[in-house]
Amino acid sequence: MNTEYKIVQSTTPHFAKPAQLARVLAEEAQAGWQLVEKFDNFKIRLQREISHREQDSGRSIDPYRCHVGPSNWITYSAAALATAAVVLVILRGVGAI
DSSP: OOEEEEEEEOSSOGGGSHHHHHHHHHHHHTTTOEEEEEEETTEEEEEEEGGGGGGGGGOSSOTTOOBOSSOHHHHHHHHHHHHHHHHHHHHHHTTOO
8 A cells, every 4th residue: 555644734723623624634635635643733644545646637726735724924924013012012111112
């Protein structure tokens, strides 16, 4: 049995909600991927038979995607802005600004 594996991850707890996990697994199943293991709410491991590669060119999703949910850029930018706002509030509170 020739199988390949991949890990799909998210920067937010995307797999915490069963409905979101089911949606991702249904999309991945279109390319033959099956759940092997849910590590946590951020990461899952999938596997499929290598023979599924033959139909990859006609698929509507990227069969080798490894990220779902908000992009890292959006998540990290929001976190940076929130951190800057908190620091600004603290500095104003102690009279440094």
